[in-house]
Each structure stands twice: as structure tokens, then as C-alpha cells.
Amino acid sequence: MNKYFLSLMSILILFQSFKVLDEIFYHEANNIQKGYVVLEEKVEEKEIETTEKTSENEEIDINELFNNASIEKGTKIARQCSACHDFSPNLKIKVGPPLWGLVGRKVGVISDFKYSEALKNYNKNWTRQELNGFLENPKNYIDGTKMIYKGLNKINDRVNLISYLESLK
Ligand code: HEC
Structure with a gap:
């Protein structure tokens, strides 16, 4: 009786320890793999989202900002440029080329300007x-430009100024 009982017990213990080992190895391996796959998917999704968002945002933001732009404020900001640029239809050449009719114009086409x-x-x-881009930081945006101007940091200032430039036609 005792013998049978002992062998039954040892079989049970053996069986139990297989189960435990199986839990440890099989489940850990499984979990690690699952975790890895899920993580990878998340990272990929995030990357796509952020790249899409930044490019979309810039497009939307700049055009949306123009809805609330102020030509009057832009005129004031343009005083910073008027030492070097003529804004009138006379197209006078100063240190820089004249800016009348600038928006939509090809870059660098004033024939008398060097x-x-x-x-x-x-x-x-x-x-x-x-x-x-150019007015935020001319030298960074077009490497080699001879326009010496530090740039306008605030996007609202740039949008107001560009609205003013758009009105010069
Ligand atoms: C210190 C003088 C100076 C100031 C201040 C200045 N610019 Fe200029 N700008 C220049 C010069 C010089 C050029 C020609 C750049 C070149 O050939 O690389 C130029 C070129 C430009 C051009 C290109 C025009 C074309 O015909 O393609 C634009 C646009 C422009 N400036 C806008 C502005 C605006 C707007 C401001 C004010 C926020 C400003 N600049 C301030 C000197 C100046």
C-alpha cells in the first residue's frame, strides 16, 4: 500500500514539475514574442502618424493663418525691409530688388538687379x-543669398507680411 502510494505521489510530482517548467519556458517565450510584435506595430503606426501630421499641419496651418492675417500689421513689419527694398510700383532698385508684384513672381527676375x-x-x-521659409531665416533657407536679414521668428509676423506683399499688385 505504502509503495503504491509513494510511486503515485512521485508520478504526480513529476507531472506537476513538467507543468511548471512548461509554464516558465513556453509562456515566457510566447510572451516575449507577442510583446515584441505589438511594440513594433505601435512604433510603426506612430511614425507614420507623425510624419503625416507634420506635413499636413504645415499646409493647413499656413493657409488657415492667412484667413486671419492683417495687411495692416504686415505693412508695419515691412518697415524692417524698406531700407533695402522698394515696395512701390516704381520698381526702384535699392540694396535689394523691388518687391512690388512679388508673390507668384519667379525668384530673381528683376533684370537690373545683380x-x-x-x-x-x-x-x-x-x-x-x-x-x-525664406523670411524665417533667409541664409538657412537659400544657402548663399546675399540678403543680410536675421529673419522673422513668429509665423504670424511672416503671414501678415506675406499678406501685405500679396496686396502689392
Ligand atoms: C539689409 C538689406 C535687406 C533687408 C533688411 C531685407 N532685404 Fe530682402 N534682399 C536684400 C538683397 C541684397 C536681396 C538679393 C539677395 C540675393 O541676390 O541673394 C534681397 C532679396 C529679397 C527677395 C527676393 C526677391 C526676388 O526678386 O527674387 C525677397 C522676396 C526679399 N528680399 C524680401 C525681403 C523682406 C520681406 C524683407 C523684410 C522682412 C527683406 N527682404 C529685408 C536685402 C535686404
Whole structure:
């Protein structure tokens, strides 16, 4: 009786320890893998979301900001430029080229003005987007420009100024 009982017990213990070992190894391996897969998916989703959001946001933001832009405030900001730029239809050349009719105009096309190679070869039009980038930090935006101006940090200032520039036609 005792013998049988002992062997039954040892079988049970053996069985139990298999179960425990199985729990430890099999489940851990399983969990690690699951965790890894889930994490990877999340990271990928986040990356896509952020890249989409930033590019969308910039487009939406800048055009939305123009809805509330103030030409009057832009006129005041333009005083910072008037030492070097003429804003009138006379298209006078000062230190810099005249800015009448600038928005939509090709970069570097005032024939009597001696542009830097950087602007001459830029080959784009002055859109809202281009002006927004250039006026934030001219030297960073178009490497090699000879416009010496530190730039306007606030996007609202740039938007107001660009609205003023759009009115010059
Ligand atoms: C210290 C003088 C100076 C100031 C201040 C200045 N600019 Fe300029 N700007 C220049 C010069 C010089 C150029 C020609 C740059 C080149 O050829 O690389 C230029 C070029 C430009 C152009 C390109 C025009 C074209 O025909 O393609 C724009 C746009 C412009 N400036 C806008 C502005 C605005 C707006 C301000 C004020 C926020 C301003 N600048 C302030 C000197 C100045």
C-alpha cells in the first residue's frame, strides 16, 4: 500500500514539475514574442502618424493663418525691409530688388538687379510657402543669398507680411 502510494505521489510530482517548467519556458517565450510584435506595430503606426501630421499641419496651418492675417500689421513689419527694398510700383532698385508684384513672381527676375548665384539659380516662384521659409531665416533657407536679414521668428509676423506683399499688385 505504502509503495503504491509513494510511486503515485512521485508520478504526480513529476507531472506537476513538467507543468511548471512548461509554464516558465513556453509562456515566457510566447510572451516575449507577442510583446515584441505589438511594440513594433505601435512604433510603426506612430511614425507614420507623425510624419503625416507634420506635413499636413504645415499646409493647413499656413493657409488657415492667412484667413486671419492683417495687411495692416504686415505693412508695419515691412518697415524692417524698406531700407533695402522698394515696395512701390516704381520698381526702384535699392540694396535689394523691388518687391512690388512679388508673390507668384519667379525668384530673381528683376533684370537690373545683380542677384547672388544662389537666387539666380533657385528656379522657383515666390509662393506663400517659399516666402514663409525664406523670411524665417533667409541664409538657412537659400544657402548663399546675399540678403543680410536675421529673419522673422513668429509665423504670424511672416503671414501678415506675406499678406501685405500679396496686396502689392
Ligand atoms: C539689409 C538689406 C535687406 C533687408 C533688411 C531685407 N532685404 Fe530682402 N534682399 C536684400 C538683397 C541684397 C536681396 C538679393 C539677395 C540675393 O541676390 O541673394 C534681397 C532679396 C529679397 C527677395 C527676393 C526677391 C526676388 O526678386 O527674387 C525677397 C522676396 C526679399 N528680399 C524680401 C525681403 C523682406 C520681406 C524683407 C523684410 C522682412 C527683406 N527682404 C529685408 C536685402 C535686404
